[in-house]
Amino acid sequence: MQLTVWTYEGPPHVGAMRVVTGMRDTHLVLHAPQGDTYADLLFTMIERRGHRPPVSFTTFQARDLGSDTAGIFQASLRDAAERFQPKAMLVGASCTAELIQDDPGGLATAMGLGMPVIALELPSYSRKENWGAAETFYAMVRGLADKSVTRAPMEGRRPRANLLGPTALGFRHRDDVREVSALLARMGVDVAVVAPMGAGPEDIARLGEADFNVLMYPETGDTAARWLEKTFRQPVVRTVPIGQGATAAFIAEVAAVAGVAPVGPEESRLPWWSHSVDSTYLTGKRVFIFGDATHAIAMARVARDELGFEVVGLGCYNREFAREMRTAAALYGVEPLISDDYLQVESAIAALQPELVLGTQMERHIAKRLRIPCAVISAPVHVQDFPARHSPVMGFEGANVLFDTLIHPLVMGLEEHLLTMFREDHEFHDGVGPSHLGAGSGGEAPSRSLARVASPASGGGALVGEAVNSPTPGPSPEPKATKGEREGSGGEVSLVPGEGGWTAEAERELLKIPFFVRGKARRNTESYARDRGVGVITLDTLYEAKAHHAR
Amino acid sequence: MATVQVQEGPMTAIRAPVLKERGQREVFCGLTGIVWLHRKMQDAFFLVVGSRTCAHLLQSAAGVMIFAEPRFATAIIEERDLAGLADANEELDRVVGRLLDRRPDIRTLFLVGSCPSEVIKLDLAKAAQRLDRTPNARGAVRVLNYSGSGIETTFTQGEDACLAALVPEMPAGDVSQLLLVGALPDIVEDQFLRLFAEIGIPVVRCLPGRRAMDLPPVGAGTRFLMAQPFLGETAAALERRGAVRVDALFPFGAEGTTAWAGAAADAFGIDPMALRRAVAPGRERAKRALERARTVLQGKRISFLPDSQLEIPLARFLANELGMVPVEVGTPYLHKQHMAAELAALPAGVLLSEGQDVDRQLDRVRRERPDITVCGLGLANPLEAEGLTTKWSIELVFSPVHGFEQAGDLAELFARPLRRREMLRV
Helix, strand or coil: EEEECCCCCCCHHHHHHHHHHCCEEEEEECCECCCCHHHHHHHHHHHCCCCCCCEECCCCCHHCCCCHHHHHHHHHHHHHHHCCCCCCCEEECHHHHHHHCCHHHHHHHHHCCCCEEECCCCCCCCCCCHHHHHHHHHHHHHCCCCCCCCCCCCCCHHHEEECCCCCCCCCCCCHHHHHHHHHHCCCCEEEEECCCEEEEEEHCCCCCHEEEEEECCCCHHHHHHHHHHHHHCCCCEHHHHCCCHHHHHHHHHHHHHHHHCCCCCCCCCHHHHHHEEEEEHHCCEEEEECCHHHHHHHHHHHHHHHHHCCEEEECCCHHHHHHHHHHHHHHHHCCCCEEECCCHHHHHHHHHCCCCCECHHHHHHHHHHHHEEEECCCCCCHHHCCCCCCCCCCCHHHHHHHHHHHHHHHHHHHHHHHHCCCCCCCCCCCCCCCHHHHHHCCHHHHHHHHHHHHHHHHHCCCCHHHHHHHHCCCCCCCCCCHHHHHHHHHHCCCCCCCCCCCCCHHHHHHHCCCCCHHHHHHHHHHHHHCCCCCCCHHHHHHHHHHHHHHH | CCCEEEEECCCCCCCCCCCEEECCCCCEHHHHHHHHHHHCCCCEEEEEEHHHHHHHHHHHHHHHHHHHCCCCCEECCCHHHHCHHHHHHHHHHHHHHHHHCCCCCCCEEEEEEHHHHHHCCCEEEEEEHHHHCECCCECCCCEEECCCCCCCECCCCCHHHHHHHHHHHHCCCCCCCEEECCCCCCCHHHHHHHHHHHHHCEEEEEEECCCCCCCCCEEEEEEECCCCCHHHHHHHHHHCCEEEECCCCCHHHHHHHHHHHHHHCCCCCCCCHHHHHHHHHHHHHHHHHHHHHHHHHHHCCCEEECCCCCHHHHHHHHHHHCCCEEEEEEECCCCCCCCHHHHHHCCCCCEEECCCCEEEEEEEEHHHHEEEEEEEEHHHHHHHHHHEEEEEEEEHHHHHCCCCCHHHHHHHHHHHHHHHHHCCCC
């Protein structure tokens, strides 16, 4: 048994859900107990999809176990086939159903549904989400690809490529597909099929028509790419175009494979931005990188070669790519960290004390705790990393995005450092988070007003910041404001409690209100008390005011 | 696969038939209860014995809470644990030992059963007995067991199973007392304790308390008042210990809270005048606070998909205090006795449903097109995309919504999505 609070990856059936949710006209029936539908909300909330995932669950309960769970499975499958009319179905079992040993594949075959039904083996007690996605995609490709397809002769047509690996709930997959497709189009290469994302079973059937495959995400697409390579002799472009240099290498590889001319690599602003003097203070910034292997390895190259950071730590949570990670870590002379235990990652970061952490949602929180700037570069991510705006990480626009993303927390780090020099240290107040954490950092009004006052100073912050910032590695004690400065800011920040004041009981009650609305509650109550000439704010005043303002 | 049968409803004035459905259920399992229970019981730790799916569910349900050193974790069963049961028990002892060494502040440890642990018949009750009060580095820890599995429990039933496991641990005592049952946010609990003190009920205790070690006594003198509707097992366990349930509406809204507190006052023979004096200010405030939402909600049609068992009391509140029109009220489980007063207070013509076949139920929602549909997060955005207005239900379990002072907030939770739909011009 493994003691766990945080998991970098879900179980393999969530990977299967990512594949079918990305696709069209397919439906997955999962043999799973009541409650496993929780995974739906990853797609409807984090990725904000306006459709339910095309996944049905048998949701068996304890009372079903003694009787006919196989019957429940077949009934669910029949219902789903009739209701959703997919062109292909997939069947599988979640962790609990794996233990009761009904055979979804066999049961489905026995039913003769008149459409392809692909059985998935998802070993929940030894494998995880990415493996589940890769295996599902592979099973689908092997089951549906039409082996009789032959490629048309090259004469008189543009070369064609499939894009393999993008799925639902993939980090920036939506925009990476657009970016890579545009890049290929500029080189005169057409995209034949993007899969699994956006593909239907008929698209999977014609995968063999393309001249080569672009493996965008090895974690989810490598197994299928290797099968296609063997079956249709399609070469695979394996360079992942993340960063300026990798995108140039990708272009060169595509040009060689497709027999087309490479396009110029000057489109990204990253090289000039990075050369500009404002970036000088980035030199040698010590960075720790952790995520899925593909993103972590790509980011290490960007960090060192394109931004001038020093990579002091590199690792991934997916053991399937341990070999690639070890090779990459050797390039930077660091010990690779291959672990899915966040406590191990935390202690590595704490020991290395980097100046910037690039990681997942989890590293964001570790960095917050250790008070180190951080940017998110890999799944698992939360809702804010499925943005509305175009935000690829691949290609030239991706390089622009990366420059901004990786630099922003550092600039903000400097800004924050400057701010603390000119005000009383509110850092450990529960309402104030570091500014690199974005929207949650506002807290009560005082810190916001201070940030506004001080922000003009940070525009020219790099010069000052260079001198001020460099001697303080990590979370060392921050300089305290002098008495005079404290008084100066104190007059501005204090929430004037009116002529009267709060009874201890009312004050305690106020503290039970979450910090992010507490300031508003305080102001409302005080204005209510002032308007009515109430001298002392009691519990009753607090709730009278609450009722008053509710109207 | 759905089997549909219409049964005679409970013996209420309306004798509403209840549509019972089985099929795919779009609900959480009982493990989710850990997310709020661990906040309430500050000396307790919840160790789920389950799979990676269980850990992933808790992570998804807990959101950012997962980063705040929460007092819960999952012992993930791995392939080698499945090989032989003896090994699994040894592994569990090892994990528990490590956990208690790391967290010496823990006084109560719940071993929480999951679907996988139950299907492999890992006997967590026995494991809890074995580990119970085994001294660790800092003294003895009470180790208890309950099931939060999806095959046994739906969402809030996890709290029921947890509290029911605490009841046998309560010391015996025949002292006359009122026991409030159900985990409430501290601020709400404090309001209720002040209210009952003002009403004049001398001894009022809570289950659960803020510390799981400090359990109130229970015995023939105990009258218990349920603050939550989903506590059937806990109520039965308390009754087995001689406690007597006070039948009441649940404390949602001005009327619900008045009736709830009034039922307790009756049980303790409190002078009705004293009761009226004590509740009047809060009741008036609540009514005033409801006025704003009423302008939005009056006459609006609402459907509830099953989630927490709060659906019937909330529908009653929205119908009677805000003039809403309930169309379908679905609940994962309907306890006829505990819900009798609520059902009697519900307007006629409401379709009551128990259990779920989610696709059929969504067909009904699409046919009826209520003004607002209360449902889980897996369904809310898809329904919004179809042009329906929704209120995601889990917020009703996590937010302070009980009692007089929260009545306006509770109404606002339903009014806001409607107001927003009116506001948006995109």
